[in-house]
Amino acid sequence: MESMKGTTRGSDLYDAVSGCMQRMNLPWAKLLNVTTDGCPNLTGKNTRLLRRIQDRVREDDPNSTLIFLHCIIHQEALSKSVLKLDHVTKTVVKLVNFIRARALNHRQFIQLLEESEAEHTDVQYHSNVRWLSLGTVLRRVWDLRDQIGVFLENVGKAGDFPELEDSDWMLDFAFAVDLMGHLNDLNRKLQGKDVFVHELYSYVRAFRAKLTLFSRQMTNKSFTHFPTLATMKHVPSRLTVKYTTTLEDLHTEFNRRFSDFGKIEKEMEMVSAPFSFDSDQAPPEAQLELIDMQCDPTLKEKFASSSLDRFYGALNEGKFPNMRRHAQRMLVLFGSTYVCEQTFSVMNFNKSRYRSRLTDTHLSSVLRISTLNTTPDFGDLVKKGDRLSCSH
Incomplete structure (x- = not known):
């Protein structure tokens, strides 16, 4: 840093x-x-x-x-911009802010939830910085919609949220809950350390295939993978057409945003699945090596029993120099900035306004300790120490 x-x-x-x-x-x-x-x-x-x-x-x-x-995670989050669900999210955020912004409203709402033995004990705030928060907020408000309706009646504010009585809006709300849930599932899969770029991209490819399935099923009024929407009594055809269009627009946006990963898709596939990759599609300098590899049963067994980096690290450099070089290119790629974002979070946690004498050097040392998985050998450090004090 x-x-x-x-x-x-x-x-x-x-x-x-x-x-x-x-x-x-x-x-x-x-x-x-x-x-x-x-x-x-x-x-x-x-x-x-x-x-x-x-x-x-x-x-x-x-x-x-x-x-x-x-960053593949940023791309996934930005793809949501094509969803025409602002009329849903703005109302939900306004509703949550009304409940939580005033201490009295918040206390009364929590008491109502306790008395009704609701599944959840509170509603959550939405933050644009936290990519998973919108889906979580929508799901929580949907699950507590009956209690929220009762609370608004009790405080005389039901008229401020006419959308809750609008059947079309409630259908859009149900659709948004399911769709954001699918997007949140994808976002969680894209997070984490020690994940190769081809693994991340495979999740995106799978989600695009799912969007195609969703669109086809929505056209036929099948809500198998939209359980919240399926609970609604009647979904008009004009709304299913709108939802189908939304899914198709999201699919198009995914194709556009992940075009940089698509440019190296063949190279990733050759490294991640060399024994099923068509040698005709491989770079000329690697074609003969790829054929030799595919015809070697010992290498095929090693590939199935070891991790990808260990497999290519153990390849004979004299026999497979080009395959090793292509593997190195693909396996060192960073598909996301997840590690950087996580480190920034650690930095913000340590760099507070109460630590006014924290220098850049001190902060660098703190981050190194906070982000490494290495366990110090305290016994060896004590033995080598030159400032030991018997009073401590």
């Missing part, structure tokens, strides 16, 4: 990255992949960070081509 103060223009970011590369004596020619969250000062075409990095790498290796990826 690099500390930056002042402006964060593309030139400032490049200077910080370049200084870090020089300080750590890292060769630019070996840089293969840059994964970002897609903000303009990183991804601009001319003077932004990625363009500057590409130009710098080509100074050392003119034939080098960097793989630029947009």
